[in-house]
Amino acid sequence: MWIVPEKEIAALMTREAAFDAVEKVFAAMASGEAYNFPVVREAIGHVDALYGFKGGFDRSGLTLGLKAGGYWPHNLETKGIINHQSTVFLFDPDTGRVHAMVGGNLLTALRTAAASSVSIKHLARPDAKVIGMIGAGHQATFQLRTALEHRDFEKIIGWNLHPEMLPNLEKVADEAGLPFEAVELPGMQEADVIISITSSFDWTLGADHVAPGTHLACMGTDTKGKQEVEPALLARATVFTDEVAQSISIGEAQHAVAEGLIAEGDVHQLGAVINGTHPGRTSDDEITLFDGTGVGLQDLACAAAVVEMAIEQGIAIEVDV
Structure with missing residues (x-):
């Protein structure tokens, strides 16, 4: 061995x-x-x-x-x-x-960051310029660094339940030579791409906090009960995931499915977009959401x-x- x-x-x-x-x-x-x-x-x-x-x-x-x-x-x-x-x-x-x-x-840490960036590559609008971060802990810095390597973002905005942690994101922004702004959750409407990476059991990002055309990567929910975004947001979005069975049982989709807002058939594999068997984003106004549950x-x-x-x-x- x-x-x-x-x-x-x-x-x-x-x-x-x-x-x-x-x-x-x-x-x-x-x-x-x-x-x-x-x-x-x-x-x-x-x-x-x-x-x-x-x-x-x-x-x-x-x-x-x-x-x-x-x-x-x-x-x-x-x-x-x-x-x-x-x-x-x-x-x-x-x-x-x-x-x-x-x-x-x-x-x-690296594979989790990679997963959100793969979703950004295949689902975000080509003209996406502002990236928003929900969460500012250890993993958030990995998410942000990887995303900045795969898209030419021009600005970073961030929110965290504990604002004193936001300098973690600002440091990454400084390294990349990009402006950083701390915002309240309604300010996420400015973002073209949002990465949510928290360990929350109560949603923070609401459906009305997200503008049409945004791509979201929800990366923190990997256990029954965890939740980062309002279930109504999944009903507004086209939902993709790494593993459908995990998404509806331990991922972000578990709550929207439980409330009858979406069904299992409304959750699509990101791999199908990569392989060309699913069209992925079909319009500039479409909200796309990647439910990154983390697969072995x-x-x-x-x-x-x-x-x-x-x-x-x-x-x-x-x-x-």
Whole structure:
């Protein structure tokens, strides 16, 4: 078995490599070449933590495995480490033997950011110039940096429940040489693209906060009960997702479906747009929404690429199991 420690990931996986891996995975999922296993994600009744497993199999890439981990909300304040913790395990699909164990924290951040940017590439209007951020935590900076690498935005606006965190976004804006403005939620009407990345269980972004023609990437809802946007917003939008089954059960769409505002058939795979079997955006006034629930195949694709590079560079550690 090969081991690639967390400390080595930054030197191996780039934002661009993560973007390419995630885009290919979405396409493989939509064509039936790759599928995810049912997600296990539960509150463990200890330190308010959420823990679970996401896995899958990609026939085209022969990638099989799972990610184990979750969200420990008090880590940063009590332990000085990030709240999201995870490890990826890869298996040989021909024998079932364990192939690799890979640190999953940075990989999770990179693949989550890549997913929203893939949605922006395929669904946002070509003339989109203002990007809005809902949330200003650790993951929000990854989302924003990746988005700025794939579109020529001219301005960044941001809102966070705790305004004292907004300098995290302003720093990224300064690095990119772009103006940043803190706004109240109605001010999001100025945005052509909005990325929402919070851990909220009560919606904050309302349907009337979003202008016609906007593309939204809702990236924070991955558990039953979590919610970032008003359900009525999904009824106004054309809804896309990474995995339909997850979207309607643990993703942002769970609430709109429960209220009868949309049905399962109203949620489309982003991979179908990538493959050309769904037209995606059809007008400049259409609101498009990507419900990024986070699928195990994203983690596996990024981890497999990292293991290959780590072996080639002599960084991976080999152990007998």
